[in-house]
Amino acid sequence: MSQGSFPQFKPQGEAALLLYLGSGVDRGLNARVRALTARLQENLAPGVREVLAAYTCLQVQFNPLLTDHTAIQAWVEENLAKPLNRESGQGRLVEIPMVYGGEYGPDLEFVAQHTGLSTTEVIRRHGAVEHPCYLVGFTPGFPYLGGLDPALSVPRLDSPRSDLPPGSVGIAGSQAGLYPLGGPGGWQVLGRTPLLVYDPRRDPATLIQAGDRVRFKAIDEAGFPPPPPLASSWEPGGVEVMEVVNPGLMSSVQDAGRWGHQHQGVPVSGALDQQSLALANYLVGNPPQAATLEITLLGPKLKVLSPTVVAVCGADLGFTIDKQPAPISSALSLQSGQVVAFNGPKTGARAILALAGGLASAELLGSRSTYVLGRLGAPLRKGDILRTAPGPLPPAGTSAPPVELPGEVITLRVVPGPNLEFFSPKGIESFYGEGWRLSSKADRRGARLEGSRVELNPAMPDSIVSEPNTPGVVQVPPGGEPLIMLREQTVGGYAKIATVIGPDLDLLARAQAGQTLRFEAISPGQALLAAREAASGVAG
Numbered sequence: 001m002s003q004g005s006f007p008q009f010k011p012q013g014e015a016a017l018l019l020y021l022g023s024g025v026d027r028g029l030n031a032r033v034r035a036l037t038a039r040l041q042e043n044l045a046p047g048v049r050e051v052l053a054a055y056t057c058l059q060v061q062f063n064p065l066l067t068d069h070t071a072i073q074a075w076v077e078e079n080l081a082k083p084l085n086r087e088s089g090q091g092r093l094v095e096i097p098m099v100y101g102g103e104y105g106p107d108l109e110f111v112a113q114h115t116g117l118s119t120t121e122v123i124r125r126h127g128a129v130e131h132p133c134y135l136v137g138f139t140p141g142f143p144y145l146g147g148l149d150p151a152l153s154v155p156r157l158d159s160p161r162s163d164l165p166p167g168s169v170g171i172a173g174s175q176a177g178l179y180p181l182g183g184p185g186g187w188q189v190l191g192r193t194p195l196l197v198y199d200p201r202r203d204p205a206t207l208i209q210a211g212d213r214v215r216f217k218a219i220d221e222a223g224f225p226p227p228p229p230l231a232s233s234w235e236p237g238g239v240e241v242m243e244v245v246n247p248g249l250m251s252s253v254q255d256a257g258r259w260g261h262q263h264q265g266v267p268v269s270g271a272l273d274q275q276s277l278a279l280a281n282y283l284v285g286n287p288p289q290a291a292t293l294e295i296t297l298l299g300p301k302l303k304v305l306s307p308t309v310v311a312v313c314g315a316d317l318g319f320t321i322d323k324q325p326a327p328i329s330s331a332l333s334l335q336s337g338q339v340v341a342f343n344g345p346k347t348g349a350r351a352i353l354a355l356a357g358g359l360a361s362a363e364l365l366g367s368r369s370t371y372v373l374g375r376l377g378a379p380l381r382k383g384d385i386l387r388t389a390p391g392p393l394p395p396a397g398t399s400a401p402p403v404e405l406p407g408e409v410i411t412l413r414v415v416p417g418p419n420l421e422f423f424s425p426k427g428i429e430s431f432y433g434e435g436w437r438l439s440s441k442a443d444r445r446g447a448r449l450e451g452s453r454v455e456l457n458p459a460m461p462d463s464i465v466s467e468p469n470t471p472g473v474v475q476v477p478p479g480g481e482p483l484i485m486l487r488e489q490t491v492g493g494y495a496k497i498a499t500v501i502g503p504d505l506d507l508l509a510r511a512q513a514g515q516t517l518r519f520e521a522i523s524p525g526q527a528l529l530a531a532r533e534a535a536s537g538v539a540g
Contacts, residue, residue: 007080009073010418013499014064014527016470017072018418019080020057025146025174025465030134033058034210035084036076045075049259052468053210054491055134055144059468061262064502064531069524091211093130096178097219098169100126100191107188111171114154123218125149126190131176131214137468137491140265140374141180141198141206144466144491145214148176156463156493158479160186162441166227167193169216172493173463178208181227183373184445186477186494194222198265200364200375201228206264230378232370238360238387241308247380248300248342253359254352256289258367262490268471269371269487272444272509273350274502275534276314276403280354283311283331285394290358291368293380295351297512299342300380304334309356309393313403315348315510329403333396347405348510357388371488373445406511409435413522413530414474414498419464422495423476427455431497432519436482440513445488447508449517453480454497466493472500474519484508501527503534 008020021036022029030053037053040060044051047066052059060072100123101108112119131145138144148171156172161184168179170187179185180198197207208214232253256277257270271277271294278288293300299317312319312328319326320341326332328351334340340353361368361377370377420428436449454476456462462478468491469475475483475494484500485492486509498519500508508517522530 011069011415011524012059012418012470013415013472014501014524014531016059016061017069017076018057018059018467019076022056023465025055025134027132027146030055032084036080039079039084040076043079045072048072050262052137052262052490053135054137054467055465057467059470061470064528065535068528091132091213092209093213093215094208095215095217096169096193096195097217097222098191098193099220099222100218104165105189105191107170108190111152111154111188111190115151117151122152122190125152126171126176127216127218131216133208133210133212133214135210135466135491136206136208136263137265138466138489139179139181139183141208142265142491143178143197143208143214145176146174148174150174154188156186156478157188159477159481160184164189165192165224167195167197167224169193173461175466175493181373181375192224194224196225196227199228210263228375230372230375232378232384233362234385234387235360235362237390239357239390240305240385241355241388242302242304242340242386244300244380244382244384244386245303245339246301247382247384248295249298250296251300251380252294252370253291253361253377254294254369255291255367257369257487258365261365262468265490266365266374266376267371267488267490269369269444270367271352272486273314273352273506275506276352279329279400279403280311280313280352281358283313283329283398283400284309284354284356286354286356286358290354291361292355292359293353295342295353297345297349299351301339301341302386304336304338304340305385306336307393308334308388309396310334310340311354312351313354314351315405316346317348317351318343318346319351327399329401330399331394331396345512349512350509355386355388356393357391360387360389373488403510404507406507406515409516409518410507410511411518411520412500412504412508413520413527414500415524415527416498416521417496419495420497422457422460422464423497424455424457427457428497430454431482432521436517438511438513438515438517442513444486446486447484449482449484451481454482455480456495463493464495466491469496470499472502472505474498474500502531
């Protein structure tokens with residue numbers, strides 16, 4: 001974050017606004033951020049979805065169909081002008097046992113070499129202090145901790161690891177953190193704890209809260225329990241509509257997403273292609289946010305158990321009924337015994353299958369969306385029985401123009417920032433001038449891009465003090481290849497050069513690995529207009 005006068009407001013795409021109250025890791029500053037966040041949460045303005053606190057800033061996520069950046073900034077400024085009631089006391093002390101080094105701490109030797117300390121001294125210094133928890137985010141239960149001994153300051157990895165073991169404990173810059181369920185991570189890993197710091201079967205699910213103090217205690221060995229099991233469940237009153245004969249590559253129940261839990265690291269999730277979600281639901285008479293199947297590349301094979309009406313929207317994945325090609329973007333009537341299948345992608349990577357009544361999987365934290373890393377729901381499995389809400393079936397035959405499919409080159413509109421000061425003029429020029437290749441290293445959390453490299457500003461650190469993300473933020477690790485974050489991450493510590501707007505994220509969700517992406521800068525006002533035009537197109 002650049003130095004200068006505060007507060008500073010910066011837009012994040014068309015649906016979020018960041019407020020910086022200062023810079024650096026400071027407990028007093030963080031207490032002020034959290035106090036303002038608490039006040040805003042108690043007095044939400046119309047259209048506000050969530051307010052998230054971080055080290056030095058807070059983020060307001062809002063519905064761009066109901067409000068805009070100007071109205072949100074005025075609301076925040078009004079609340080900021082009043083005296084804040086800051087937290088008192090030191091919070092709870094949480095002790096975390098951990099095994100350092102070896103297979104559990106692959107970066108302990110590097111940290112020792114980088115800092116000029118012995119591994120024994122690194123371990124001693126790491127465990128000798130209390131680490132205040134400034135926020136919880138990134139993944140469920142991940143605590144961002146301060147208080148790290150300055151002698152242990154090390155850079156993040158040039159390219160983050162794709163999947164860490166649950167309980168991994170890492171450091172980066174002046175921060176320490178813990179990956180409760182594993183997942184991707186770019187911090188230097190010192191060791192691993194056997195504690196389940198996040199468990200959705202427990203209330204509260206997260207062991208560490210913002211404001212707590214954490215102390216690490218070295219242990220020689222431990223047994224590491226498995227993470228909470230992946231499991232799906234269905235509402236008992238639902239109608240059994242389809243049996244899963246073959247689950248496909250990655251088929252999962254998704255709706256418009258879950259809000260209100262990002263402060264615990266539980267992301268919005270939901271369908272990556274929100275436009276196709278709304279359109280498919282419209283065609284079968286459902287509310288736009290109803291639960292559907294999100295299908296990736298190789299779709300499932302489903303046997304119909306009772307009459308229903310379905311619609312497939314999004315990419316062309318070779319949709320068939322009883323082995324015959326079937327139209328997409330149309331409401332189709334199915335009878336018991338028929339078989340729905342997908343022969344493989346013709347154009348694009350993801351599609352939505354909506355069923356009349358909406359899928360009646362169990363609601364978890366206010367949503368039916370599957371979030372694998374958070375152990376909320378599970379992908380389809382062979383033998384699963386899909387259920388829908390009971391009710392009369394709508395007429396078949398309704399159709400709509402198909403959604404836009406990715407061309408040879410995909411242009412993504414972005415709102416620049418919020419961390420432009422971390423990039424050199426050459427880096428910004430290459431970001432917009434380069435044709436980026438969509439890597440095969442892409443999932444629901446994010447998409448890696450391949451190209452030359454975005455040059456960072458040599459006068460700035462390699463990473464930022466971690467702050468909230470929103471779907472579409474483009475992070476740039478020190479290696480220079482951008483990452484587009486999608487719907488399953490809440491906080492990030494790499495500098496953000498821009499944010500892809502929502503309607504173009506829908507297009508990206510349909511794209512296949514290997515396609516070329518380009519970025520086009522637009523203003524926050526233009527982004528807002530684009531979001532509203534896209535929504536009116538679905539409604540119309």
